[in-house]
Amino acid sequence: MGDVSTKISIEHLTYKYPFAKNVSLEDITLSIDAGQSIGIIGRNGAGKSTLCYVLSGLIPRFFHGKITGKVTIDGEDVPTMPVEKLIRKVGLVLQNPFSQISGAKMTVYEEVAFGLENLGIEKDEMHERIDTVLRQFDLYKKKDENPFELSGGQLQRLAIASVLVLKPEILILDEPTSQLDPRGTTEVFETISQLKTLGITILIVEHKFEKLVEYVDKIALLHEGKLLGYDTAEHIFSTSEIETYGVGQPIYTALCKRMGLKKANGYYPVSFGETVALLNGLKGSGMDRRTYNG
Amino acid sequence: MKVLSLYVENDTFIHKLEPITKLLYALISIVITFLFPSIMVGAVFVAFSLLLAISAKVFKRMLLLLNVVLIVLLSMVIIQGLFYRQNVTPAFKLWGLTFYKEGLLYSLLLIVRVVNMIISFGVLILTTRPSDLVDNLVQKGLSPRFGYVLASVLQIIPQMLSTTSTITDAQRSRGLETEGNLFQRFSAFFALLGPLVLNSLVEARERAMAIEIRGFSVEGKRTFVRQIPETKADRWIKISLYVAFIVAVVWRIILWVM
Amino acid sequence: MAKNSKLTTAILVLIPVAVGINYAGKLFASALKLPLWLDSIGTMLSAVLAGPIVGAISGAINNIIYGLTTDPVSFVYALTSIGIGVSVGFLAKGKMFNNAFRTLLSGLIVALVATVISVPINVVFWGGQTGNVWGDALFAFLQSKNVGIWVSSFFDEIVVDLVDKVLCVFITFGIFKALPKTLVYTFKGEE
Ligand SMILES: Nc1ncnc2c1ncn2[C@@H]1O[C@H](COP(=O)(O)OP(=O)(O)OP(=O)(O)O)[C@@H](O)[C@H]1O
Ligand SMILES: [Mg+2]
Numbered sequence: 001m002g003d004v005s006t007k008i009s010i011e012h013l014t015y016k017y018p019f020a021k022n023v024s025l026e027d028i029t030l031s032i033d034a035g036q037s038i039g040i041i042g043r044n045g046a047g048k049s050t051l052c053y054v055l056s057g058l059i060p061r062f063f064h065g066k067i068t069g070k071v072t073i074d075g076e077d078v079p080t081m082p083v084e085k086l087i088r089k090v091g092l093v094l095q096n097p098f099s100q101i102s103g104a105k106m107t108v109y110e111e112v113a114f115g116l117e118n119l120g121i122e123k124d125e126m127h128e129r130i131d132t133v134l135r136q137f138d139l140y141k142k143k144d145e146n147p148f149e150l151s152g153g154q155l156q157r158l159a160i161a162s163v164l165v166l167k168p169e170i171l172i173l174d175e176p177t178s179q180l181d182p183r184g185t186t187e188v189f190e191t192i193s194q195l196k197t198l199g200i201t202i203l204i205v206e207h208k209f210e211k212l213v214e215y216v217d218k219i220a221l222l223h224e225g226k227l228l229g230y231d232t233a234e235h236i237f238s239t240s241e242i243e244t245y246g247v248g249q250p251i252y253t254a255l256c257k258r259m260g261l262k263k264a265n266g267y268y269p270v271s272f273g274e275t276v277a278l279l280n281g282l283k284g285s286g287m288d289r290r291t292y293n294g
Numbered sequence: 295m296k297v298l299s300l301y302v303e304n305d306t307f308i309h310k311l312e313p314i315t316k317l318l319y320a321l322i323s324i325v326i327t328f329l330f331p332s333i334m335v336g337a338v339f340v341a342f343s344l345l346l347a348i349s350a351k352v353f354k355r356m357l358l359l360l361n362v363v364l365i366v367l368l369s370m371v372i373i374q375g376l377f378y379r380q381n382v383t384p385a386f387k388l389w390g391l392t393f394y395k396e397g398l399l400y401s402l403l404l405i406v407r408v409v410n411m412i413i414s415f416g417v418l419i420l421t422t423r424p425s426d427l428v429d430n431l432v433q434k435g436l437s438p439r440f441g442y443v444l445a446s447v448l449q450i451i452p453q454m455l456s457t458t459s460t461i462t463d464a465q466r467s468r469g470l471e472t473e474g475n476l477f478q479r480f481s482a483f484f485a486l487l488g489p490l491v492l493n494s495l496v497e498a499r500e501r502a503m504a505i506e507i508r509g510f511s512v513e514g515k516r517t518f519v520r521q522i523p524e525t526k527a528d529r530w531i532k533i534s535l536y537v538a539f540i541v542a543v544v545w546r547i548i549l550w551v552m
Numbered sequence: 553m554a555k556n557s558k559l560t561t562a563i564l565v566l567i568p569v570a571v572g573i574n575y576a577g578k579l580f581a582s583a584l585k586l587p588l589w590l591d592s593i594g595t596m597l598s599a600v601l602a603g604p605i606v607g608a609i610s611g612a613i614n615n616i617i618y619g620l621t622t623d624p625v626s627f628v629y630a631l632t633s634i635g636i637g638v639s640v641g642f643l644a645k646g647k648m649f650n651n652a653f654r655t656l657l658s659g660l661i662v663a664l665v666a667t668v669i670s671v672p673i674n675v676v677f678w679g680g681q682t683g684n685v686w687g688d689a690l691f692a693f694l695q696s697k698n699v700g701i702w703v704s705s706f707f708d709e710i711v712v713d714l715v716d717k718v719l720c721v722f723i724t725f726g727i728f729k730a731l732p733k734t735l736v737y738t739f740k741g742e743e
Contacts, residue, residue: 092503450568487576
């Protein structure tokens with residue numbers, strides 16, 4: 001095994017927004033290894049976005065309020081890290097593709113340049129980096145178009161590209177596909193699987209569990225600001241309480257729970273592939289296939 | 295409409311000038327026409343500004359710009375011609391109303407000033423990509439944060455206005471009164487503007503977060519992906535403008551003193 | 553993430569939105585055939601949210617942008633917009649919007665400020681006119697009665713501004729009161 005190191009460490013994190021009645025995060029402790037992909041799930045108001053804001057430094061820099069506990073990246077304290085440094089470590093992609101566009105740039109190319117200009121990256125390197133990400137995200141043909149003329153999926157890819165051009169080691173995506181159609185969703189997930197191969201640590205908040213489970217190593221389950229589970233998808237979704245947290249589950253897990261079909265390791269399948277494999281296994285063991293073909 | 299702008303793309307000499315050069319021309323020509331209460335001075339600048347507009351191939355667009363103030367200019371001729379305080383010399387009679395020479399000349403002075411203002415700024419606006427003007431100003435020392443505001447205004451407004459039509463439709467389908475009496479129409483105004491304000495503020499907060507994440511508040515040297523070059527022509531034009539400006543101010547002071 | 557500057561990023565992003573609200577107000581007013589402009593609600597809202605300086609900047613940029621894109625004459629009235637932003641900002645700070653009576657009083661003050669700034673501009677650029685039909689008719693009438701140009705122009709302007717600004721102030725406050733607190737604080741200038 002290669003040497004796996006802890007990338008992000010959160011200890012007893014509690015946070016309350018200004019003017020809020022209750023805390024939005026309560027005593028969260030978790031750690032994430034370098035290169036891992038983590039899914040964050042929980043129902044509305046669970047604190048998923050808030051956690052993303054803490055990790056990307058928007059809390060406490062943009063949202064003030066009361067934060068306690070310890071959050072570190074590569075052993076360095078996130079709330080007090082210099083912004084220039086933090087930006088090179090963490091990138092954040094938000095939900096609404098439109099409001100993430102800077103709005104100050106008239107072409108896709110210049111939009112991607114926005115962050116590089118802010119950081120004072122030299123011109124040659126700037127062009128090189130922009131060309132690379134535009135090609136990587138299949139936006140090169142669009143480089144002279146106005147960002148606001150792109151489709152939702154393209155716009156969200158542009159948002160990801162504009163963040164990745166700063167070469168962060170960690171990418172956080174907060175419901176990146178919730179406003180996209182199936183095609184846009186597929187585009188974004190394909191992008192994410194590319195990033196995994198580059199060794200980037202990924203955190204993704206997502207409600208489309210069938211897609212999510214295919215891409216993540218572990219899932220963090222939040223509920224009313226508390227971390228209720230942090231484990232592999234099959235562990236998280238196999239529990240019977242999962243339904244009480246109002247988050248739902250992958251359709252395949254729900255189906256198999258209903259039919260009482262477990263994998264050999266005692267957990268329910270979470271993905272299409274696992275379910276098919278399980279069913280095929282059953283077929284081999286003498287069950288009548290017609291039962292399952294309808 | 296994706297960008298709020300009157301920019302007409304082309305490749306003329308005027309288009310290729312540095313935006314700041316054109317801005318400087320507009321400002322200095324306006325100041326000079328207001329320094330001298332002379333129709334001649336105003337007319338010279340109007341003619342010159344028109345020449346620039348023609349050579350930049352934006353003459354037709356310029357007429358549209360002037361059209362906006364046409365009515366006011368006409369009403370100025372009438373009101374000043376009839377009622378200007380220093381009116382003494384009758385010029386002509388129309389439908390029993392006496393127009394006076396002093397008032398007509400005064401309105402003419404006002405008109406050349408306003409027309410020059412519109413044409414000289416028009417040349418800047420019609421021949422300059424708005425974001426180039428902003429980039430140019432930032433490269434010459436305007437705060438980049440302030441530059442961001444100017445540049446984003448031009449795109450955010452059309453964006454917001456495109457949502458207004460969505461909101462209008464949604465409210466209509468809920469039976470919103472857009473025709474009724476004055477009171478009903480005022481309530482309709484509230485119902486339309488309220489949601490728009492809330493939405494745009496939520497989006498503004500998100501946009502602020504998104505640009506923070508991309509280093510908007512990082513202090514220190516910035517670089518520019520589009521560098522706006524200063525040509526030799528720009529330098530000469532700027533020098534002549536400064537000279538003209540100084541001459542005008544000095545001359546004005548001398549006239550005052552004497 | 554600038555800690556010491558008053559113009560936080562949230563505020564900078566608020567400014568274009570304020571200008572957009574001005575545009576939208578004007579658009580809705582004409583779509584509903586309301587006999588007013590209602591085009592300074594954004595400027596006022598930004599002043600209430602973030603204070604007089606931000607109100608002034610929103611007002612100035614509003615007219616600069618309007619001048620750059622539609623009507624170059626609007627440049628010179630930037631001063632009026634600045635006055636509106638500043639006065640609303642200070643009135644909001646002075647709790648002058650706590651009840652309907654105070655709000656009305658504030659509306660009158662804003663209208664007066666706008667008029668006092670606009671009149672010299674009208675005199676210099678237009679010989680005293682405003683370009684509004686009703687106002688200009690009154691102006692012509694007063695001029696024909698030999699009333700001084702400044703006084704005539706003052707009345708020309710104030711008949712137009714009075715109703716418009718008072719209504720804008722009320723609408724601004726109606727909207728402001730309805731906004732969630734957790735959103736509003738984001739745009740507060742640091743004390
Ligand atoms: N700016 C804010 N000020 C005050 N309270 C807030 C703010 N933003 C969120 N909250 C509150 O914090 C809690 C967690 O919100 P958060 O946005 O993190 O939830 P979420 O899991 O991302 O939900 P969703 O699925 O709706 O995006 C909620 O109760 C919410 O009302
Ligand atoms: Mg969220």
